[in-house]
Amino acid sequence: MSSGQVRPRPAWPARALARGESLLSNAFGAATNPFHHLGALAIYCFYIALVTGIYLFVFYSTNLEGAWHSVEAITHEQWVIGGLIRSLHRYSSDAAVLLLALHMLRELVRMRHTGVRWFSWLTGMPLIWIVLIFGISGYWMVWDQLAAWVATASAQLLDWLPIFSDPMGSNFVSNETVSGRLFTLIGFIHLVGLPIVLVLGIWFHLLRVRYPRIHPPSKLMLGSLASLMVLSLIIPVTSHAPADLDAVPGVLAIDWFYLAVFPLQSVTSPGTIWLAGTTGTLLLAALPWILPRRRQPVAEVHLPDCTGCGFCAEDCPYGAIDMVPRTDGRNFELEAKVNASLCVSCGICTGSCPSSSPFRQRAPLTTGIELPHFTMDDFRTELDRARDTGQTGERILVFGCDHGVDVEKTETGTAHSMVLPCVGLLPPAGIDYALRNSGYAGVAIAGCADCDCHHRLGERWTQERIDRERPPGLRKRVPRERLFTYWGKPGQEKALSRRLAGFAAGLDQAATPEAPGSALRRTGT
Amino acid sequence: MKALAVAGQGLTWAVLATLIGLFGQGPSFSPYDPGQALIKVSMAHLSERLEPCRQLSAAERAELPPTRRVSEVCGRERAPTRFELMLDGELLVADAVDAAGLSDGGRAYYLEYFPVEPGRYTVTIRLADTPRTAGFDLEREMNLNLKAGESALIEIGDDGVSLETEESS
Numbered sequence: 001m002s003s004g005q006v007r008p009r010p011a012w013p014a015r016a017l018a019r020g021e022s023l024l025s026n027a028f029g030a031a032t033n034p035f036h037h038l039g040a041l042a043i044y045c046f047y048i049a050l051v052t053g054i055y056l057f058v059f060y061s062t063n064l065e066g067a068w069h070s071v072e073a074i075t076h077e078q079w080v081i082g083g084l085i086r087s088l089h090r091y092s093s094d095a096a097v098l099l100l101a102l103h104m105l106r107e108l109v110r111m112r113h114t115g116v117r118w119f120s121w122l123t124g125m126p127l128i129w130i131v132l133i134f135g136i137s138g139y140w141m142v143w144d145q146l147a148a149w150v151a152t153a154s155a156q157l158l159d160w161l162p163i164f165s166d167p168m169g170s171n172f173v174s175n176e177t178v179s180g181r182l183f184t185l186i187g188f189i190h191l192v193g194l195p196i197v198l199v200l201g202i203w204f205h206l207l208r209v210r211y212p213r214i215h216p217p218s219k220l221m222l223g224s225l226a227s228l229m230v231l232s233l234i235i236p237v238t239s240h241a242p243a244d245l246d247a248v249p250g251v252l253a254i255d256w257f258y259l260a261v262f263p264l265q266s267v268t269s270p271g272t273i274w275l276a277g278t279t280g281t282l283l284l285a286a287l288p289w290i291l292p293r294r295r296q297p298v299a300e301v302h303l304p305d306c307t308g309c310g311f312c313a314e315d316c317p318y319g320a321i322d323m324v325p326r327t328d329g330r331n332f333e334l335e336a337k338v339n340a341s342l343c344v345s346c347g348i349c350t351g352s353c354p355s356s357s358p359f360r361q362r363a364p365l366t367t368g369i370e371l372p373h374f375t376m377d378d379f380r381t382e383l384d385r386a387r388d389t390g391q392t393g394e395r396i397l398v399f400g401c402d403h404g405v406d407v408e409k410t411e412t413g414t415a416h417s418m419v420l421p422c423v424g425l426l427p428p429a430g431i432d433y434a435l436r437n438s439g440y441a442g443v444a445i446a447g448c449a450d451c452d453c454h455h456r457l458g459e460r461w462t463q464e465r466i467d468r469e470r471p472p473g474l475r476k477r478v479p480r481e482r483l484f485t486y487w488g489k490p491g492q493e494k495a496l497s498r499r500l501a502g503f504a505a506g507l508d509q510a511a512t513p514e515a516p517g518s519a520l521r522r523t524g525t
Numbered sequence: 526m527k528a529l530a531v532a533g534q535g536l537t538w539a540v541l542a543t544l545i546g547l548f549g550q551g552p553s554f555s556p557y558d559p560g561q562a563l564i565k566v567s568m569a570h571l572s573e574r575l576e577p578c579r580q581l582s583a584a585e586r587a588e589l590p591p592t593r594r595v596s597e598v599c600g601r602e603r604a605p606t607r608f609e610l611m612l613d614g615e616l617l618v619a620d621a622v623d624a625a626g627l628s629d630g631g632r633a634y635y636l637e638y639f640p641v642e643p644g645r646y647t648v649t650i651r652l653a654d655t656p657r658t659a660g661f662d663l664e665r666e667m668n669l670n671l672k673a674g675e676s677a678l679i680e681i682g683d684d685g686v687s688l689e690t691e692e693s694s
Contacts, residue, residue, distance in 0.1 A: 095541065
């Protein structure tokens with residue numbers, strides 16, 4: 001069974017990525033798969049850099065003569081602690097770049113940069129520049145040979161722009177031309193200015209994301225911290241010789257995560273770097289419009305069925321629903337209003353609406369809020385058709401979604417499938433109806449993997465509704481042994497089929513749902 | 526199965542640490558070929574005005590507001606600074622640098638690094654900072670002895686026209 005709509009299934013790169021990530025889910029568990037928390041892990045690395053940076057600043061001398069010596073003292077004269085903290089500062093910053101790159105690529109491959117998600121994508125672009133400038137400014141502070149070369153090359157890069165009449169690079173032509181106040185300026189930029197700008201940038205990036213995950217699971221925090229600490233102990237970060245602008249820069253150990261731009265500049269020109277940087281950024285920023293996806297119709301509110309309870313507004317992962325004063329004169333204070341520019345047509349609001357019950361005696365069935373291309377009436381009609389054509393009985397009904405496991409591939413003689421835009425659309429009463437009224441032997445729900453729902457919260461809300469931790473909860477009368485949930489990725493169809501076979505085999509011993517009552521017969525309104 | 530999962534987790538963190546370890550402090554890069562020396566040319570030079578300053582007549586001064594009665598007026602635009610740098614008679618660089626500023630009224634700035642082979646050089650610098658287009662107003666010649674890894678700074682200032690060289694230690 002399906003809604004008859006053209007389904008936005010994941011393209012092959014997304015399916016390939018999902019297969020690779022499945023391996024990590026096997027090792028870590030889906031809820032703590034590092035690839036499900038890349039953004040949060042990048043922020044966590046920023047925390048590590050922040051805390052270690054505060055420690056380093058306590059011992060750092062912000063002047064020309066003392067900068068290099070103070071860093072050396074931290075590295076070599078504080079037993080293991082200073083060197084470890086310095087290395088952690090460097091490596092956590094490097095990890096942040098790596099994780100940011102993976103985060104961006106992953107969202108791109110999964111096409112989660114298009115549609116209403118353009119805002120998060122676009123506001124992520126400045127973060128790349130901020131993080132890179134943040135890292136580069138940190139390299140100046142060591143004031144070793146690498147720092148001197150980075151300072152000279154950065155100045156050449158900036159001098160290409162028509163900003164300064166007096167070239168900034170003339171400050172670095174010899175040891176005598178470097179001002180001692182440079183370190184006050186760089187210290188301010190690296191320690192105060194850029195952290196504030198970065199926090200503001202992250203805030204903008206998450207502005208349209210409800211319930212953002214900015215803290216990774218503790219398992220991932222501990223694992224990543226431990227790996228960075230081990231790396232810090234095995235390959236501690238050290239400085240080059242003190243900066244000498246009168247000497248020709250020799251062989252430099254480059255941090256390619258931050259400084260790759262400068263070797264590239266050496267073999268090309270500052271103009272090429274600016275051209276590549278701005279063109280690349282603009283192209284990336286324009287991707288949501290260059291590769292747009294066809295938009296599905298947005299959710300619609302049906303005021304006669306809306307009681308203004310606010311569950312839909314609470315559950316919408318994108319903040320696309322506002323509760324506004326009632327406009328139809330009914331004796332409710334509020335009504336739901338959909339902001340079409342924010343709605344991604346996931347249908348999670350339908351699943352949260354208490355009036356989304358197929359048991360209601362109304363034809364056509366309407367509900368407080370639903371998708372015009374996948375209504376509750378369509379839902380009930382599908383179930384009733386299956387019952388009336390004798391396709392239920394011993395069979396299992398498998399609810400799937402557009403982005404998770406392809407449940408249609410699991411259809412066998414013992415299972416039927418119904419694909420929803422997101423399993424979060426499934427109202428708990430729909431599960432009850434499938435068992436009690438349609439006569440299915442069992443219901444399976446196969447949505448996206450834990451913490452990896454394409455629509456962010458569909459799998460979480462569904463599980464919480466089943467567990468009666470979130471309204472509307474699944475009624476107690478529904479025999480839980482006839483309900484099966486599977487949270488997986490595209491490509492895990494065989495695993496789902498095996499689990500479904502086991503579930504079906506166990507149904508013989510499961511309690512039988514109560515016999516349908518009079519509510520099963522619709523009288524129509 | 527649990528041991529396999531733990532091994533998988535360990536492998537994941539090891540890959541992360543390896544990637545960071547591999548590219549966080551290397552591979553090394555040399556901005557210049559080993560054994561090279563460097564000549565840095567830095568110029569911040571105020572050239573002559575394109576139009577010479579002109580004394581105002583008494584009538585012209587009388588037309589000005591009392592607080593702005595200056596005795597002479599000067600155009601803001603300055604001539605481009607032309608210069609040539611030769612090493613042992615071979616031209617290394619020749620350029621004409623416009624004066625900075627929206628009205629071309631500031632100094633002419635130039636900064637460039639030239640990697641050279643170490644050795645003894647006769648450096649010749651010619652400079653023209655007047656509106657005329659042919660010939661040079663100044664020519665200086667100096668000897669330079671550069672060892673590998675050393676740099677020399679040639680500064681062209683604007684106290685008249687001053688040339689300085691500085692050998693690194």
